[in-house]
Amino acid sequence: MSLIKNHIIGLVNAGKREDGRGYLEYRKPIKIEYGISAKSAEGSARVCIGDTEVIAGIKMEIGTPYPDTPDQGSLQANVELLPLSSPEFESGPPSIESIELSRSVVDRGIRESRAVDLKKLCIKEGEKSWIILIDVYSVNDNGNLSDAIGLVALAALKDAKFPKYDKKTDKIDFKEHTEQVKLKKIPIPITVFKIGSKYLIDPTINEEKASDSRLMITTTEDGEICAMQKGGNSQLSVEDVEKMVEIAIEKGKELRKLL
Amino acid sequence: MGILAKERDIVVPGEILATGMDFLPAGGAYRDKEDIIASQVGMIQIDNRLVRVVPLSGRYASKRGDTIIGKVTDITFSGWIIDIGCAKDAMLGLKDATSEFIERGADLTQYFNIGDIIVAKIFNVTRVKSADLTTKGPGLMKLTRGRLIDIQSTKVPRVIGKQGSMIMMIKDMTNTRITVGQNGKVHILAQDPEMELIAVEVIKMIEANAHKHGLTEIVKKFLDDKLKGKNISIDKTKAIVLEKKPILKNGEENV
Numbered sequence: 405m406s407l408i409k410n411h412i413i414g415l416v417n418a419g420k421r422e423d424g425r426g427y428l429e430y431r432k433p434i435k436i437e438y439g440i441s442a443k444s445a446e447g448s449a450r451v452c453i454g455d456t457e458v459i460a461g462i463k464m465e466i467g468t469p470y471p472d473t474p475d476q477g478s479l480q481a482n483v484e485l486l487p488l489s490s491p492e493f494e495s496g497p498p499s500i501e502s503i504e505l506s507r508s509v510v511d512r513g514i515r516e517s518r519a520v521d522l523k524k525l526c527i528k529e530g531e532k533s534w535i536i537l538i539d540v541y542s543v544n545d546n547g548n549l550s551d552a553i554g555l556v557a558l559a560a561l562k563d564a565k566f567p568k569y570d571k572k573t574d575k576i577d578f579k580e581h582t583e584q585v586k587l588k589k590i591p592i593p594i595t596v597f598k599i600g601s602k603y604l605i606d607p608t609i610n611e612e613k614a615s616d617s618r619l620m621i622t623t624t625e626d627g628e629i630c631a632m633q634k635g636g637n638s639q640l641s642v643e644d645v646e647k648m649v650e651i652a653i654e655k656g657k658e659l660r661k662l663l
Numbered sequence: 664m665g666i667l668a669k670e671r672d673i674v675v676p677g678e679i680l681a682t683g684m685d686f687l688p689a690g691g692a693y694r695d696k697e698d699i700i701a702s703q704v705g706m707i708q709i710d711n712r713l714v715r716v717v718p719l720s721g722r723y724a725s726k727r728g729d730t731i732i733g734k735v736t737d738i739t740f741s742g743w744i745i746d747i748g749c750a751k752d753a754m755l756g757l758k759d760a761t762s763e764f765i766e767r768g769a770d771l772t773q774y775f776n777i778g779d780i781i782v783a784k785i786f787n788v789t790r791v792k793s794a795d796l797t798t799k800g801p802g803l804m805k806l807t808r809g810r811l812i813d814i815q816s817t818k819v820p821r822v823i824g825k826q827g828s829m830i831m832m833i834k835d836m837t838n839t840r841i842t843v844g845q846n847g848k849v850h851i852l853a854q855d856p857e858m859e860l861i862a863v864e865v866i867k868m869i870e871a872n873a874h875k876h877g878l879t880e881i882v883k884k885f886l887d888d889k890l891k892g893k894n895i896s897i898d899k900t901k902a903i904v905l906e907k908k909p910i911l912k913n914g915e916e917n918v
Contacts, residue, residue: 407780411810420856422810 412614416599422611427604428651434662436555438563446578447564447585451556453606455546457489458553460560461539462585464567466576469526469533477525477533481510483540483553490545490609508633509554509593510538513622517591517630520561524586527569534566536585547608550620551659554593559663562587591630592659593622594652598640603647605655619645621652625660670709671874673719674701680714691716706874719874723816723846725749725785725794730803732811732844733796735779738771745783748816748846751793755783759797780806782842782850802842809840809852810859814870816847821873822866829869829879836886837862861889 415421425431431454440459441448447462469476483506485493493499498506514520525534538560540553565581597607597615607615617636623629629649634640640648666681668674680692681699688699692714701707705716725731725747733745733753742756757765760774775781782803783796798804814822823830823843834841839862840852849866853859868885872878 406778407806407808408811410808414808415856418856420860424860 408610409614412611413600416602416604416611416614421604422608425606427602428655430606430655430658434555434659436559436662438559445560446567446581447560447562449556449559449563450543451552451559453548453552453555454608455544456548456552457543458549458556459541459543460553460556462560462564463537463539464564464576465535465537466527466532466569467535469530473522474530475526476522477535479511479515479520479522479536479538481506481514481538481540481557483510483542485542485545485549489542493542493545504633504635505550505553506540508620508631509550509622510540510557512631512633513554513591513593514538514557514561517589517622517624517628519558519587519589519591519624520585521588527571536561536564545609547610547612548595548606550595551593551606554591554622555659555663558587558590558592561585562663589624590660590663591622591624592656593620593631594655594659595620596648596651598636598638598644598648603644603651605651619648621649623649623653623656625657627653666709666714668707670707672707673705674707674716675704676701680707680716685712686714687712689713689715691718718817720815720817723747723749725751725753725788725792726845727785727788729785729845730782730842731785731796731846732780732782732806732842732848732850733846735775735777735781738775738777743771743775745781745796747794747796747844748848749794751791753783753785753794753796755781755796755798759786759795759799762799775805780811780850782806782844806842806850809850810863812849812851812863812866814847814849814866816845818870818873819843819845819847821878822849822869824879829882832879832883833862833865833886836890837865861886864889 412422435452437450439448440450441461445461446464450459483502485499485502487493487495527533538557540557542549564585566583568577568580568582594605595618596603596605597618599615615636616638617640619640620633621629622631668680678701679698680701682697686699688694691703691705692699693702699714701716703716703718705718708715708717731747733747735743736746737744742754745753745755747753781798783798784800784803785794786797787795830841830843837858838854839858842850851859851862865882865886869882872881
């Protein structure tokens, strides 16, 4: 076992963390900035948790609805882990990590919670509907990218406005915006890490590497669980999951206030 | 004639620092006819006749005689490849790693394995700037416990202080054992996690304030403030002893 991993586990067992925080304490302050790319995106945001920094942009276009849901628009998410943000990220096709993040954190969290009413995105049934594209980029990875990415995607969505659409000419004017995209719920993803027998949140990069397993839980304000994603090599018992869900609901409330 | 820049000025490459033969260029500066010109961004230091530009940031460049902390990244037939945070990876040869006899075809992981962190000394820098290391010597060993942090290698002299005054003060006041690698890796071994955190904070503070005058006083005050509220009695009898042990075989922990 490596020196750093050993040390982190030793610290956690002694009731401490690398930077002196409590187990269930976020790095402070969590910074959320809206409209960082107001000229080119319909909605945009930047989130910093400690040294971890991510940005997101929302683009909207008009397309044909899927045949099985002719009365609904659609939502697509893509997470790009830029090589500049960590020595471990490579350029090229999306890695397993980036697919996991885009699928579980953004796509599943936001879609399955039904935060955006997809029926309202429909313009003409079976023919035309809005497509919302969420693009998230990592700027710096110092641990806990998943929570930051979940938060930034929501912040960008909250900032997003529909561009002006002319039905007669079938053209979108991206310079003018009409109404805000409405969020019915705010699904906050919280990743709980397990090191030894302890649960902790918002790990640094070293803590992330030393963890045995992690569970990302997305909850809405009424305590509804809308997405879960397990990672890491060791198994979780039922009690583990129960405790982690409790933590996620509790911490979700805290983060929801920041948005 | 004379010196054109002031001590502790920030200069850019191409800036003329001094004219005339009364001065000599040291690191980060060169002579062009009469002039001494900066070759990198940094702060000027004038030491009698020597004019030197100390870089404010940048990668570590290996130098003979430096003690460094590195990570084993690969094992070859003739030794270990060590990542020391330099542009070129360093090499630790079999005969420089241990004084004991290593048989042909022996399993080298019993000495150093991939991922191990070691304290080593650079005894040679080759013409292509790759460093040759040795782990034979006092204080040179494999690290098995403690905290490892990164700082800018250019700030290492300030962390150590004049004749080690700064690092001695931190060690004494926090009762920790600290090894500073010239490549900007710092190893901290503490009895008490709280003291370790303070030591980390102090070192980060020195890194951030490295350009300031009277740093020792600032650090002393910082440490006093930090330690005041803690009320931790430093038990000198339980001082950490970490004498060099022979490298153990067969995966035994060198604790």
